[in-house]
Amino acid sequence: MNKLVEIALGLVTGIGGFLEAGSLATSAQAGASFGFQLVWAIALGTICIAFLIEMAGRLAAVSKHTLPDAMRERFGIRFFTVPLVVVVLVSFLVLASEIGGVSLALQLATGIRFQWWAPAVALAVWLLLWAHNFSLVEKGASLLGLVTLVFLVGAHKLHAPLGEIGSNLIPSLPREDSAKYWFTAVSIIGASVSPYLFYFYSAGAIEDHWDEGYLGVNRVIAGLGMGFGGTVAVAVLVCAALVFHTSGVQIDRYEQIPLILAQPLGRWGFILFVASLGIACFGAALEIALQIAYLVAQGFGWKWGENIRPSQAARFSLVYTGAILLAGLLILTGIDPLKLTVFSMALTALSLPVTVVPLLIVMNDPEYLGDNVNHWIANTAVLVVSVIACVVALVAIPLQFLGGS
Amino acid sequence: MELGQALLDQQVTDRKGELMGKVDGVIVELRKAKPPRVAGLLIGGGTAAERVHAGWARWLLRWRRGWGPRHDEPLEVPWGKVLKIGVDVKVDLDAERTPALDWEHWIRDRIISRIPGA
Numbered sequence: 001m002n003k004l005v006e007i008a009l010g011l012v013t014g015i016g017g018f019l020e021a022g023s024l025a026t027s028a029q030a031g032a033s034f035g036f037q038l039v040w041a042i043a044l045g046t047i048c049i050a051f052l053i054e055m056a057g058r059l060a061a062v063s064k065h066t067l068p069d070a071m072r073e074r075f076g077i078r079f080f081t082v083p084l085v086v087v088v089l090v091s092f093l094v095l096a097s098e099i100g101g102v103s104l105a106l107q108l109a110t111g112i113r114f115q116w117w118a119p120a121v122a123l124a125v126w127l128l129l130w131a132h133n134f135s136l137v138e139k140g141a142s143l144l145g146l147v148t149l150v151f152l153v154g155a156h157k158l159h160a161p162l163g164e165i166g167s168n169l170i171p172s173l174p175r176e177d178s179a180k181y182w183f184t185a186v187s188i189i190g191a192s193v194s195p196y197l198f199y200f201y202s203a204g205a206i207e208d209h210w211d212e213g214y215l216g217v218n219r220v221i222a223g224l225g226m227g228f229g230g231t232v233a234v235a236v237l238v239c240a241a242l243v244f245h246t247s248g249v250q251i252d253r254y255e256q257i258p259l260i261l262a263q264p265l266g267r268w269g270f271i272l273f274v275a276s277l278g279i280a281c282f283g284a285a286l287e288i289a290l291q292i293a294y295l296v297a298q299g300f301g302w303k304w305g306e307n308i309r310p311s312q313a314a315r316f317s318l319v320y321t322g323a324i325l326l327a328g329l330l331i332l333t334g335i336d337p338l339k340l341t342v343f344s345m346a347l348t349a350l351s352l353p354v355t356v357v358p359l360l361i362v363m364n365d366p367e368y369l370g371d372n373v374n375h376w377i378a379n380t381a382v383l384v385v386s387v388i389a390c391v392v393a394l395v396a397i398p399l400q401f402l403g404g405s
Numbered sequence: 406m407e408l409g410q411a412l413l414d415q416q417v418t419d420r421k422g423e424l425m426g427k428v429d430g431v432i433v434e435l436r437k438a439k440p441p442r443v444a445g446l447l448i449g450g451g452t453a454a455e456r457v458h459a460g461w462a463r464w465l466l467r468w469r470r471g472w473g474p475r476h477d478e479p480l481e482v483p484w485g486k487v488l489k490i491g492v493d494v495k496v497d498l499d500a501e502r503t504p505a506l507d508w509e510h511w512i513r514d515r516i517i518s519r520i521p522g523a
Contacts, residue, residue, distance in 0.1 A: 064492045072427065073414045077453045080414075130522055300453075301416050301427035302509065310523040314513035317523075 003217050006208075009139065010217070014225020015232065016145025020284035021101035022094065022191030022348075023233045024277060025341045028260060030184050031240025032251050033177070039168040039234055041185040045192025046230030048385040051378045052356065054222035055363050056198035060205035061214045063368040067202040068298035070362050079358075084299055086354045087195050088292055093344040094194060095288040096327040099125065100337025101281030108258060108274050115334040122328025125285045129320055134290065134306035141283035148280055150261065150272040151235035157264035158242040165238060179399040186396050187342050189389045190349035192230070196284075196291040198359070203294045207306065215372070239264070254338070289327075293320035346400075350393035352386040409433060409443050416493040417448060417482075419500035426505050428494060429453035432481065443484055446494070448505050450479030474507035 030038040056067055063070060072080040102121045103114035128137050174181035210218070239260040244251060251257060261269035290306060297304035297316040310317035331337060360383060363374045409431040417425050430447030451469075454462035469477060480503050482496050489495040500506055517523045 069416055073416075076414055076456070077427075077429070078457050081457055130520075301424060303424045310517050310520070311513050314509050314517040317517055318512055321520075 003214070006214075006217050007220050009142070010221030011225045011228065012146065013138070013142040014221060015228040016142045016148060017280075017283055017287075018226070018229025019145070019148045019151075019232055019236070019276065019280040020191075021097045021277075021281045021337070021341045022187075022194065022345045024101070024236060024280065025338055026184065026187040026191045026345055027233045027236040028240040028257060029251075029342065030188060031237035031242075031260075032244035033184065034174070034181060035241045035245040036165050036168045036238065037172055037174070038181075038185055038188060039165055039237060040171040041188040042192065042230055042233050042237060043169050044171075044385060045189045046226055046233070048189070048382055049193050049197060050222050050226035051382050052193065052198045052359070053201050053226060054219055055359060055374065055378065055382075056202040057205050057210065057218035057222060058215060058372055059359075059363060059368065060202045061210040061218060062212055062370060062372050064206070064211075065368065066206050066294065066298045067199055067359060067362075068295045069301075070368055071358050072299050074362050074365065074368070075358060080299060083354055083358050084295065086351050087199070087295060090344065090348050090351050090355075091194075091196050091288055091292050091295075092323060092327060093340065093347065094196065095285060095292065095323060096330040097337060097341040097344050098281040098285035098288060099324075099327050100331045100335075100340055102278050102285065103331055104254060104337050105274050105278035105281065108254065108277070113334075114337060115332050118328050118331035121282075121285075122324050122331075125282065125289060126321060126324045128286060129289060129324075130310060130317070132307055132309050134286070137286065138306075141279070141286060144279045145283055147272060148232050148276045150265070150269075150276060151232055151239055154261045154264045154269060155235040155238040155242075158239060160235075160238045160242065165234070179396060182392055183346060183396040183400040186349045186389055186393045187345040189385065190345035190347070190352070190393075192233070193352060193356075193385070193389075194348055195355040196288045199295055200287050200291040203291070203298070203304075203306075212372075236260070285324075285327075289320045289324050292323045293317070346393055346397050349389040350397065351390075353390050356382060356386045412443065412446065412490070412494060415490075417446070417505075418493045418495050419498050419503075420488065420495070421499070422495075423500045425496075425498075425500035425503065426480075427453070430456070430479065445484050446482040446487070446496070447479040448482065449508075450477055450504075452479045474504075474511045476504055476507060478504065480505045 027042060059065065059067060059070060071083065099118060099121050100114065103117035106117040107114040243260045243263045258270045258273040261273040263269070293316050294304055296319045302315045303313040304316045305313060360379060362368055364379065366373055412428050412431055415428045417428055419425050426448040428446050429449060429452035431443055432445040432447060433441050434444040435441045451462050451466045454465050466477065482498065486497045487494060488497050
């Protein structure tokens with residue numbers, strides 16, 4: 001495919017696909033509780049994921065291996081089982097969160113409780129994957145995902161003070177409620193640096209037959225795509241801050257959350273909020289379900305592919321079918337989707353070293369990357385963020401649960 | 406022996422390029438007064454599980470015997486059948502005719518094909 005078209009598609013996916021249940025929930029919570037203070041967490045998470053996405057793409061283009069394939073090869077089945085199990089479990093919880101997000105959007109639109117929507121949402125996600133034409137679905141989902149740009153419009157309408165927002169790019173210590181501050185910061189990092197993003201990206205690069213000629217394209221998509229996407233997350237935080245934090249109103253009911261757009265944009269704000277939530281989470285659900293199947297199939301050498309008939313890749317199809325079924329059941333139990341989402345994000349942050357360190361080791365192995373091994377800056381940035389996020393999560397998660405959320 | 410290590414856990418493809426699993430194990434031939442050499446590859450049949458944890462592997466195989474394809478032995482690929490070692494290990498076999506895809510076929514026939522649209 002023409003490289004410019006690839007860049008354009010990659011950017012659209014990066015912008016439209018950045019927001020999902022995790023980034024929406026954590027950015028909104030951060031804005032409502034701490035104003036603009038946690039902008040630095042979004043920025044840090046975005047920089048980290050940009051590096052990781054670039055790495056996943058480079059690995060695929062140069063070594064012609066997907067990430068799970070390379071990881072099993074490099075570490076052997078014994079050590080591979082650790083990231084395999086951890087990423088599958090964490091991704092499963094995030095998948096359930098996304099299905100919960102779509103269900104919540106439907107509750108906001110219709111008044112019918114979210115849990116009763118879960119089976120229909122799960123079925124819809126599954127059907128689109130079963131139709132084995134994901135390339136088409138992906139393009140559609142990415143384009144529709146651009147609706148999330150409405151948060152930028154909302155922030156503008158609320159007269160977002162750019163200077164003040166910008167000054168919060170520098171990390172600051174909490175003035176009050178430390179436990180919640182750090183828990184929220186860590187959840188934001190977990191939402192930005194979700195493993196499913198770079199695992200999915202590496203599979204896509206292989207399916208598109210990327211080679212070393214695509215390294216530039218890869219860098220642009222990773223940097224600009226994630227960069228713009230992160231800006232949308234900041235816009236969500238800003239809207240929540242200006243609508244809730246400044247007025248001191250606390251969010252206790254789901255029905256309040258759309259206010260972050262309904263206040264600046266009226267009825268259309270509400271509609272577009274619901275649409276953004278639904279579309280963003282639905283798109284993410286599709287990707288995560290596929291990603292779980294990729295991880296297992298590529299790790300065990302099974303046939304896999306997003307456009308293959310289910311009967312041609314039976315084990316692969318069974319994995320995503322099972323994942324979606326279980327995730328749907330979890331939401332059907334009525335578990336609070338917002339709490340599940342934020343918890344999954346914190347768990348993602350906690351597990352970052354396990355998911356990221358193997359990738360870093362492979363990325364520094366000349367056997368896979370030849371001359372294209374990692375630059376020390378990339379290694380350091382990602383490693384530092386992952387380890388710090390993990391350590392902070394270790395402390396913040398129990399504290400948050402002891403203090404109640 | 407270095408070859409054996411390098412081969413382990415690599416993707417295996419058949420002569421048509423179809424994916425047929427990973428090199429779960431390596432058969433090593435010990436020879437008198439000569440260095441050991443790789444005699445073949447092992448694919449599937451609980452070989453990988455055994456490398457993770459022998460106890461769990463036994464439990465897994467016992468559990469699997471209750472259902473699934475009755476044959477659960479690993480596929481042995483003699484060294485002579487290895488065509489090329491590169492990004493993948495290409496072997497001179499037809500994946501469909503080997504036990505490597507037994508589970509794939511069983512799941513396809515018993516579960517996946519029962520769902521409309523497969």
